[in-house]
Amino acid sequence: MLRRVEAFVGEHAAGKSEIAITRALALRQEGLPVALVDLDLVEPTYTLRPLQGRLREEGLDVIAWETKQTLGLGEAGMQLHPQVKGVLLRHSGYVVCDVGYGVYGSEVLALVEGLLDFPRLSVYLVVNTCRPLTRDEEQIVVEAQRFRPLHGLINNTHLGAETTVELVQQGARVVQAAAQRLHLPVVATAALVEVAEQMGKWDVCGNPVWPLKRYMPLAFW
Amino acid sequence: MDTIFIKEQRAFMTGNEVIAWAALAAGADIMYGYPITPQNEIMHYWTRLAPKYGRGFLQTEDELSAGFATLGGVMAGKKAFCATAGPGNVLMQEPISMAEMMRIPAVWFIQQRGGPSTATVIYSQQETRLTCFGGNGEGLRLVYSTATHQEIFDYTLKAFNHAWRYRFPTFVLGDGYQAKMREALTLYDPQTRGTQLQSTSPMLGVKGKVQHHRNTFNIEEELYETLSKHLAEWQQMAREVVEWSVSGDEEPDLLLVAHGVVSRATMAASKQLREKGYRVGHFRPITLRPFPITALQEIAGKSQQILVVESAHGQLMSLVRDALYGCSCAPVHGLLRPGLGITAEQVIRQAEELLPKRGYSGANHS
Amino acid sequence: MQIIHDRNPAMPKSWNRDSKPHRFCPGCGHGIFLKALGEVIDELGIAERTVFGCDIGCSLLAWDFFNVDSVQTHHGRTIPVVAGAKRANPELIVVAYMGDGGGYAIGAQHLVNAALRNEQITVLLANNSVYAMTGGQMAPTTLPGQKTGTTPYGRDPEATGQPTLGPEMVAAITSDRAYVARGTVANFPRLKRYVKQAIENQLAGRGFSFVEALSGCPTNWRTNAKQTWSYLDDEMTKYFPLGEIKVPKVSEEEQQ
Structure with missing residues (x-):
């Protein structure tokens, strides 16, 4: 198989980690070898770190710190895990990167040796239209400028437990409109399993629906 | 003032972001800050939002400076605020004491972290006593302890209003967990809900009026007289704001x-x-x-x-x-x-x- | 030498008559430094816009010295207080007035960083080589060999370092828009000129300005008038050279 790399970028709390896990597990279920890489250098909470044991059990190769290996967690930003640097050299299958938020956008990808020159790199912007800075087409287009390269958008519109099909579909329309202006595809609409079941395979704009199982409530600290 | 929220909207965000948006809605003019986890995203989001709405920000050399510059901003008549945590909160007791003595209505956001000293950055309520009674004084403060993102928003609005109404340093006390937690809330413009924003009045730079502000007193009785007045006014406020x-x-x-x-x-x-x-x-x-x-x-x-x-x-x-x-x-x-x-x-x-x-x-x- | 016949030399208009005679000790340099500032405020006609900030220690005795808005704080925090006010209201002309302890020791970080940020403020610092109000302990500016409450055998530079060269330090870290000088209360016209230049730098919006004044503390030095002037003129100037250390570059536009 051809190795591929997918990186999920976006705003603080846009749902990048949740999407990265969902995507990695879906690829794993197709029988592919998958590495899930924690590139969040900002946020000591809600990251892959506390979940890695569980995710390994599901067959993923998780590259992230163990909490007990870290010192001063969150105090001075996160240290880069040494294995992240060389993941492209070592790993033969799919590599899914969870990129933390910050002013640097996708520049963080430069920390993975060779990644920015990697031919089959796809960077996807995760968008929740319930966040004020990405609430409409205009704002999403502005937000997307921060990320280069960028290969697609993911609609992750939700309000936690209050999420409805209507809300997700409304988000899908906004993200679709922004994507058109950016000349980028909408890769998927992500929705909690219960919502996704009601939506079916495709969202209102004809983009695939990724059913999302929430892991992050288990990930705090 | 620019319209921050054209209409009420449900939003999904972290507690730190809520503070930045709420401060904007409360009409805050300027933030003075110094990095410390877990309050950093307050500054991150404030610095993203402030230029869009004509608001100011200054990153200072330490928490002492951030706290004292906040007092300067408030004295110049602006709704100024500051945010900190843990060891930063310890340092800020110095400017907070001055705010108590001079009745400077500054607003502080405290995201508690584990202690003593550097310790951890997430779940803790170990700055309860410090935030209520830190400094060399009598704790002439107003401290709100929030539990949900909606409360962070609502009490931020209230904190600015009550700070400027009663002129005691006012706090929204959160913690690293609330700072980072994701939750839905309603963002709104307080004026559309009938809440008027409290007006400000400068302590410095008023034309035709010379104002001398001091912390220092010559004799014990002079201090006692001033402090007694503050204590009585604090008691009066207490009856009106206690929740x-x-x-x-x-x-x-x-x-x-x-x-x-x-x-x-x-x-x-x-x-x-x-x-x-x-x-x-x-x-x-x-x-x-x-x-x-x-x-x-x-x-x-x-x-x-x-x-x-x-x-x-x-x-x-x-x-x-x-x-x-x-x-x-x-x-x-x-x-x-x-x-x-x-x-x-x-x-x-x-x-x-x-x-x-x-x-x-x-x-x-x- | 000009002989002044008027028994009541003119008090600057910006001085607060109600707080005069002032509270400083006889022979103290603060009164002279603040007279320079007062005359400059008058000459520039900026009393309405001026905010005078003073610190802890003897400078706090000036909290109501002027007929201008004033704020008193401590530990060199006068710098962030007036910088914060200036950032919030750029119309203000702000002055932070303090001693060597506040500016060079406990609040040194504020002086350094305000200077580095080129804050649009003026810092005036009285260097009298001791912590005066606390009873004459060693200050950052205490001269080698000088006896103080905490250097009873004289300051030993091996153990406690050399006197802080404040203006030289500030000059080294500021941009070419800053004004930095060291004067002395023993030469009033020159000191006043420096203070005026400093305030004008702020008025022009060029940036940070800093004037240190060598200042006498006969009470803690235990010196009579003659000894005080001699210490100022002969001893202190050995370590603290007088003069303008940094004069801002003025653009052609500004000159016109």
């Missing part, structure tokens, strides 16, 4: 007491315990300073036992004991987990050890 919530059984076998994020666990525990048939009450101080003494005395007087739950080693418990001294015979127990998270299950376990076996509930009330 709490009480729920559950009115004559409980066990009264749970908690503030801030921990009250989410105790509220859930209270509900589940009552569903199991226990007689349980719940009391949550929303203002920690002033502390809702009378309200607590009232419910505590009808309670058989009290369980204080906090992510600190007795900081809330000492406030509770002070409030109840001589007014309640109910023993005060503590579920004290300094710097640790607290779940409803832990509260239930502890409560069930204290509660009379079901079926006997109320037997010894008559």
